[in-house]
Structure formats: C-alpha cells, structure tokens
Amino acid sequence: MRKVQFFDTTLRDGEQSPGVNLSAEEKVAIALQLERLGIHVIEAGFAASSPGDLDAVRRVGEAVTHSTVVSLARAVPGDIEKAREALKNAASPGIHVFLATSPIHRKYKLNMTREEVLEQAEAAVRLARKYFDRVEFSMEDGGRTEKEFLCQVAERVIPAGADVLNIPDTVGYLTPEEYGDIFRYMKQHVTGIEKVKLSAHCHDDLGMAVANSLAAIEAGVEQVEGTINGIGERAGNAALEEVAMALATREDHYQVSTGLNLKEIAKTSRMVSKMTGMLVPGNKAVVGANAFAHESGIHQDGMLKNSSTYEIMQPETIGQEATRLVLGKHSGRHAFRDKLKSMGYQLTDEQTDQLFGRFKELTDRKKEVEDEDIASLVEEKWAEETEIYHLETVQLTYGNQSVPTAFIRVYDVRNQQFLDEAACGNGSVDAIFQAIDRVTGEKAKLVDFKIASVTHGTDALGEVYVKLEQDGATVQGRGVSTDILEASARAYIHGINRIVARRDGRAARSAEVPVGS
Ligand SMILES: CC(=O)SCCNC(=O)CCNC(=O)[C@H](O)C(C)(C)COP(=O)(O)OP(=O)(O)OC[C@H]1O[C@@H](n2cnc3c(N)ncnc32)[C@H](O)[C@@H]1OP(=O)(O)O
Numbered sequence: 001m002r003k004v005q006f007f008d009t010t011l012r013d014g015e016q017s018p019g020v021n022l023s024a025e026e027k028v029a030i031a032l033q034l035e036r037l038g039i040h041v042i043e044a045g046f047a048a049s050s051p052g053d054l055d056a057v058r059r060v061g062e063a064v065t066h067s068t069v070v071s072l073a074r075a076v077p078g079d080i081e082k083a084r085e086a087l088k089n090a091a092s093p094g095i096h097v098f099l100a101t102s103p104i105h106r107k108y109k110l111n112m113t114r115e116e117v118l119e120q121a122e123a124a125v126r127l128a129r130k131y132f133d134r135v136e137f138s139m140e141d142g143g144r145t146e147k148e149f150l151c152q153v154a155e156r157v158i159p160a161g162a163d164v165l166n167i168p169d170t171v172g173y174l175t176p177e178e179y180g181d182i183f184r185y186m187k188q189h190v191t192g193i194e195k196v197k198l199s200a201h202c203h204d205d206l207g208m209a210v211a212n213s214l215a216a217i218e219a220g221v222e223q224v225e226g227t228i229n230g231i232g233e234r235a236g237n238a239a240l241e242e243v244a245m246a247l248a249t250r251e252d253h254y255q256v257s258t259g260l261n262l263k264e265i266a267k268t269s270r271m272v273s274k275m276t277g278m279l280v281p282g283n284k285a286v287v288g289a290n291a292f293a294h295e296s297g298i299h300q301d302g303m304l305k306n307s308s309t310y311e312i313m314q315p316e317t318i319g320q321e322a323t324r325l326v327l328g329k330h331s332g333r334h335a336f337r338d339k340l341k342s343m344g345y346q347l348t349d350e351q352t353d354q355l356f357g358r359f360k361e362l363t364d365r366k367k368e369v370e371d372e373d374i375a376s377l378v379e380e381k382w383a384e385e386t387e388i389y390h391l392e393t394v395q396l397t398y399g400n401q402s403v404p405t406a407f408i409r410v411y412d413v414r415n416q417q418f419l420d421e422a423a424c425g426n427g428s429v430d431a432i433f434q435a436i437d438r439v440t441g442e443k444a445k446l447v448d449f450k451i452a453s454v455t456h457g458t459d460a461l462g463e464v465y466v467k468l469e470q471d472g473a474t475v476q477g478r479g480v481s482t483d484i485l486e487a488s489a490r491a492y493i494h495g496i497n498r499i500v501a502r503r504d505g506r507a508a509r510s511a512e513v514p515v516g517s
C-alpha cells in the first residue's frame with residue numbers, strides 16, 4: 001500500500017493561533033508525544049522569529065530521536081542561518097523554507113516580480129541545501145497561484161536541492177477538486193517532479209481543510225501537513241487526527257497507510273488542548289467529548305444490540321475511554337434498563353417501567369441525567385413503597401415583610417384520603433415542617449438538617465437529609481428534588497413515615513432495597 005507521511009506543525013502554525021504561546025518545555029513535551037504518535041516530521045517553530053523560539057526549536061531537535069525536526073524559515077539567508085544554528089545538534093534535522101508565489105502576495109506583500117520570486121526561491125533552497133539533508137520548499141498561497149507559475153517555481157527549486165515540495169492552500173480558499181487538480185497538473189507538467197515528495201498544507205477558513213487534504217492524498221501527495229485538534233492561524237489547519245482516522249477508517253477507499261500509532265491520538269489531543277488552552281469543542285470529530293457518546297433512545301438501543309449500528313470507528317482505536325450512552329431527554333427504555341443494570345440495581349420490569357416514567361419527567365427538567373440522579377430516583381421509589389403519607393402539594397407564601405406560611409397536602413395511603421393543613425413558621429423550611437406535623441398529627445423533633453447538591457448546575461437535583469426524634473427513637477429521612485424546599489418536605493415526610501411505620505410495627509422493608517454497586 002502507498003505510504004503517506006504526516007508533518008505536524010502544531011508547534012509552529014498551531015502556535016500561531018491567537019493567544020497561544022508555548023514554552024520550550026511545553027514544546028518538548030508535545031514533540032515527544034507527537035513522536036509517540038508516530039509523526040514523521042515535527043515543525044518545532046520558526047527559529048528566526050525570536051531567541052526564545054530558536055531555543056525551543058533547539059531543545060525539541062535535541063530531545064526527539066526518531067522524527068525529523070524542522071524549523072520554518074523565510075527565503076532569506078538570515079532565517080536559514082538561524083534554523084541551522086537551532087538544529088545543529090538535532091538527531092534528524094530539516095528545514096522548511098517558504099516564499100509566497102500568488103499574484104496577490106507578489107504584488108501587495110512582497111512587491112516582487114515573478115522573476116524575482118524565482119531567483120529568491122532558488123537561492124534560498126540552494127543555501128538551505130548546504131546545511132540540511134532535508135529541505136522542504138513551500139509556495140505560500142500556492143492555492144491562488146497560476147498553475148504554470150507553480151510549475152516554473154518547482155523547476156527552479158528541485159534542481160537547487162528541494163526534496164519536498166509543498167503547495168499550501170494558505171487562506172483555505174480552494175475546493176477539494178480544485179486542490180487535487182493542482183497536484184495532478186504538477187505531476188504532469190513539472191520536469192523532475194518524481195525526485196520530490198509532494199506535500200499538502202490546508203487551512204480551514206471554509207471548513208474544508210481536512211477534505212482538501214484528503215483530496216490531495218487522492219491526487220497522489222506523499223505528505224500531509226496539519227496540527228493536532230486543527231489549531232492554527234485564523235480558523236486553523238487541517239486536524240491531523242481527523243485525516244489519520246479518515247485514512248484508517250476508509251482504508252478501503254484511500255488505499256494508503258500512515259504507520260501512525262493511532263492509540264496515542266486521544267492523549268495527544270488532550271495534551272495539546274491543555275497546554276495551548278484551546279478547548280476542543282464537544283462535537284469535534286474524532287476527539288470531541290461527544291464523538292463517541294450517544295443520547296437518543298433509538299441510537300442507544302442500536303448501540304446496545306451492536307455498536308456498528310451507529311459507530312464507524314471504536315473509541316479504543318484512538319486510546320479513548322469506552323463509548324458513553326448519555327441518559328437524557330431522548331433516551332429510551334433499553335438504555336435506561338442497561339444503566340440500572342450496570343449500576344447494580346436488580347429491578348422487576350414493573351419497577352423499571354415505573355421508574356422510566358419518572359426518569360422521563362426528570363429529563364424534561366434536566367439536560368443530562370447522571371448516575372447519581374438515577375440512584376436518587378431508585379431510592380426515592382423505594383421510600384415510596386414503604387410510604388404512609390405521600391406528599392401531593394407543597395405551597396409557600398414568603399415575603400421579607402410577612403411570616404412564611406406553608407400549605408401541605410398529603411395522601412394518606414392507609415385511609416385512602418387527601419389531608420390538607422397549613423402552618424406558619426420562623427422560615428420557609430420551619431413552616432413546611434410545622435404544616436407536615438399538623439397534617440400527619442405527628443410531632444417530631446428535628447435534630448439534624450443537611451442540604452447537598454446531587455448533581456451539577458442550576459438544574460441540579462438537591463438532596464435534603466433530616467434526622468427526626470420521637471419518644472427517644474431517631475430516624476433519618478431523605479428527599480430529592482430540583483427544588484430544595486420540595487426536597488425538604490419530602491425528607492421530612494420520609495422521616496415521619498419511618499416513625500409511624502416503626503411505631504405501628506411495620507418494619508421498613510429495607511432488606512428489599514435495591515442497592516447500587
Ligand atoms: C503562512 C504562514 O504561516 S508564514 C509564517 C508566519 N509566521 C510568522 O510570521 C511568525 C513569526 N514571525 C515573526 O516573528 C516576524 O514576522 C519575523 C521576525 C519573522 C519578521 O519580523 P519583521 O522583520 O519585523 O518583519 P514583518 O513580520 O513585519 O514583515 C515581514 C517581512 O518579511 C517579508 N517576507 C514575508 N515572507 C517572506 C518570505 N517567505 N521570504 C522572504 N521575505 C518574506 C515581508 O515582505 C516583509 O518584508 P519587508 O519588511 O521588506 O516589507
């Protein structure tokens with residue numbers, strides 16, 4: 001199978017992302033991880049850009065042992081000398097010389113004629129070749145350059161010593177077909193093209209960087225350039241992890257091998273995100289947090305039956321934790337049952353169905369249902385099975401100028417009737433507890449009261465614990481709700497139910513409690 005090598009420029013073009021500034025230590029750490037990933041060429045920086053970057057390029061060059069380490073350089077002797085100085089002790093050094101070739105760049109940026117560009121490109125490559133065994137030459141803004149001029153530049157730099165010829169789509173302007181055509185055209189028209197590797201370097205201004213890179217590979221390039229997580233100047237570069245996974249997953253189509261250690265992808269992505277401070281969006285292909293997460297019931301059911309129904313690649317392939325079935329608004333019974341089972345609950349079909357209804361109600365109020373939410377639902381259900389008074393309504397009147405008043409309606413399970421009462425209190429919770437005492441006819445002493453958040457966010461479930469005492473015996477009560485006052489009422493009634501059950505000799509059926517593992 002044809003081989004395609006990966007050129008990573010996270011440490012150079014990636015660092016050109018606004019706000020990103022990597023220390024030499026960080027560059028070395030990322031470079032060593034890129035080497036573990038099997039990246040063939042690592043662009044460590046732009047030695048002439050600052051003494052700090054020269055030092056970083058030097059340190060990367062000396063730390064990395066297998067991959068080739070290159071420095072970027074403009075087509076001027078000063079930059080080439082700096083790259084040479086930075087990489088003189090590198091195990092496998094190289095240089096990446098560039099000069100813009102497009103009419104726009106020639107006219108407005110460089111103020112150079114075509115002939116001047118040809119001469120400067122050739123001279124720079126000739127000098128670079130004196131110092132380096134591996135010389136890459138890039139025709140900046142090649143994507144917007146006249147095709148026959150690209151060929152003329154190529155025919156000047158190849159004899160001067162370039163061994164890699166890169167045609168970047170610097171401003172992310174081309175369509176995949178147009179980009180592929182450039183390489184096909186050059187292969188047909190450049191004398192000596194077989195002596196060099198052709199390379200693709202794409203930017204993502206129109207969201208086509210990965211598609212363009214793949215089109216270039218189809219057109220026969222042997223090297224693809226990009227960055228981890230697609231970071232880089234403006235909208236960024238081609239995301240190498242996406243290119244790698246497209247080639248691996250669709251090997252049947254592309255028919256190329258990369259030799260990359262794909263299992264290192266997730267780790268590399270996390271490291272780059274952490275060190276650059278550039279967060280990976282959840283829906284990002286391959287490495288986003290949701291790339292292997294399934295939320296909807298129909299998909300989750302399919303996944304549980306066979307993962308190939310909704311996954312074209314496995315998270316393990318990129319060294320990622322297993323697929324996540326996220327329980328939420330769109331989940332169905334299969335996924336819910338699977339979750340209960342994985343948490344160690346053994347419930348009857350009837351219990352599961354009843355809980356599923358509540359779970360659906362909860363998902364209308366809460367975006368993502370976590371394991372703790374499920375545990376709370378199950379425990380709440382069990383509490384109800386031992387229930388004597390069931391809370392129907394809690395209603396509060398509160399104002400900073402008035403006495404808090406609570407109205408409580410409970411269902412008396414034994415006598416099958418609704419009971420109403422109201423009471424005032426020192427505060428909202430006190431008013432609720434006093435109204436519950438009245439409606440149940442019980443009098444309990446509150447000895448402890450704790451509030452905890454079960455899950456995260458403003459829509460989190462709140463959990464209230466109470467400890468009640470009556471006639472020297474204490475019981476605990478627990479209530480859960482997205483509203484903390486409702487959770488308080490539930491906890492208190494739970495405690496009262498236990499007091500009554502105990503007094504009436506009705507042993508709480510705690511032995512039957514399904515327990516989470
Ligand atoms: C497409 C790319 O990503 S290219 C890489 C872009 N990366 C960077 O620019 C990051 C590092 N850059 C830097 O630190 C600085 O720009 C430096 C140190 C390289 C140069 O700084 P300065 O000397 O102050 O020049 P400045 O950046 O303002 O302007 C660039 C100069 O280089 C010239 N130039 C641009 N590209 C090239 C090139 N490939 N070869 C030769 N000269 C070039 C410009 O025409 C301009 O020259 P002028 O001063 O005669 O008008």
Ligand SMILES: CC(C)C(=O)C(=O)O
Nearest residue numbers: 098138140141168170
């Ligand atoms: C230096 C070149 C390859 C570049 O980064 C670009 O054109 O985007």
